[in-house]
Amino acid sequence: MRVRDFSRPTTLNPDRLFGQVAQKLAVAIITGSVRAGEVLPNEDDLRSEISVSRTAYREAVKILTAKGLVEARPKSGTRAAPRERWNLLDPDVLSWHFEADPNEKFIRDLFELRRFVEPSAARLAAQRRTSADIARIEAAYRGMADGTPYAESTIRADLAFHEAIFAACQNAALQCLSSAVIATLQWSLLLKTGDEAAYIESLPDHEHVLLAIIDRDGDLASARMAGLVIDSLNTTLASLGTHVATETGKIARIKHTK
């Protein structure tokens, strides 16, 4: 485990053996140490690395199959699937990405998605929010404003802020994207860690979004959220650029800079 993952409790039980095997395999696939070739460690891995029964292994494979990471066909073997098949928006798949080095293109893609989705979510939230929603969003904002930047509780509050906005939308399909937005935020916060100025500056933006939602002003909420996302992207890319520039390897290894 390289990076603290504050997202919602994953559906997958990491205590259990099959969960660990699934994660191990998933990370191997995501990092690229297993290409679109075979995942042959079948009997091999069973005996060499961790002696794990066929049962646990197969159940792990079933999980990965369900998330599109592998494809198992009778005679030809169990292969890692091409990336186009992966359910990249699956909470577990997103979470597994945190075990790998940051992929700049993927982070950009996620931000782009967030840029499209979150302003619309803010608009909906402004139109449909109940007082309970406001309470939840406001509580999260307080947690952000009162906490020290990049402390765990503060990060949790930040994530909760954005999640609460999605919850206020009353749209089950849209809400499934909150995990992707949360993951984007986590990448962002992780990369920006240490840049207190960026964090402090983002606080008023959050407050303005909150106020617009309270006022039921959808257009304003959308516009402000768009601004927030764009600012976040810019500072994140700047941090990423710094990391890239200061590292010799492919892409920054953030976990070392923490």
Added chain:
Amino acid sequence: MRVRDFSRPTTLNPDRLFGQVAQKLAVAIITGSVRAGEVLPNEDDLRSEISVSRTAYREAVKILTAKGLVEARPKSGTRAAPRERWNLLDPDVLSWHFEADPNEKFIRDLFELRRFVEPSAARLAAQRRTSADIARIEAAYRGMADGTPYAESTIRADLAFHEAIFAACQNAALQCLSSAVIATLQWSLLLKTGDEAAYIESLPDHEHVLLAIIDRDGDLASARMAGLVIDSLNTTLASLGTHVATETGKIARIKHTK
């Protein structure tokens, strides 16, 4: 199987036993015949309906767990999860919804998501499309224009049109939403079947989107796609209203009208 599903080949193999069991359980959960209570048809189902070994059953459960439909906790049992946990955007989960009666709220939610996402996708596509992308989109449009409305090949072409636009975005995260958009389209086409006028009228809209993408005019592509989605939503809701009005049951049973 009540409804033809033309979406991309699901990652899940329906030939295999565990796949069938997974689908059976999934449909039971989605239709609501199994609430947030237990899913214990374990021994029951094993002996009564189809005698299936525990292995196959467990692997099916693992698949559903991976998609958030059930939660298996160590000793307390395997329960159907509350809907908030479902990965509604998972291709399989979407596909399983076609086995159930249409859920108007969910279809509205999907359309809302599509309304947010697809215009943005069209904008990106206009900015980034290659000539190969154009060829693919154009071929799909030809298929739509040349085919007879609501024929299988025509429907496939329609789906391919929208999918090709997502593919042109060069954004892996965004592309994962294409399955949701495809599912929305399928619901839409299914509900509108018979309404040839609506189909014919939508053709120029598609062409205009195509032209804007060819011209690399992102704003125009976005605006036209937004119009297309809104029109589609309106005619779909009208059809849904008709179905609701003409049926005695909860919501229309579209599969009978086909």
Added chain:
DNA sequence: CCGCTTCTATCGTATGACTTTATCGTAGAT
């Protein structure tokens, strides 16, 4: 009535045997 112990149901894991499927190579036919 409450707390402790026991008991049972159920998931997790392991193992071995058998079945099904699909690939691939070889042998036979054209």
Added chain:
DNA sequence: ATCTACGATAAAGTCATACGATAGAAGCGG
């Protein structure tokens, strides 16, 4: 020589069984 067909083969899929662990219920005693 090329094509076809069939059988060997390898890997996933399925089944049956067994055991361990533990959450939660039932029963017991204070």
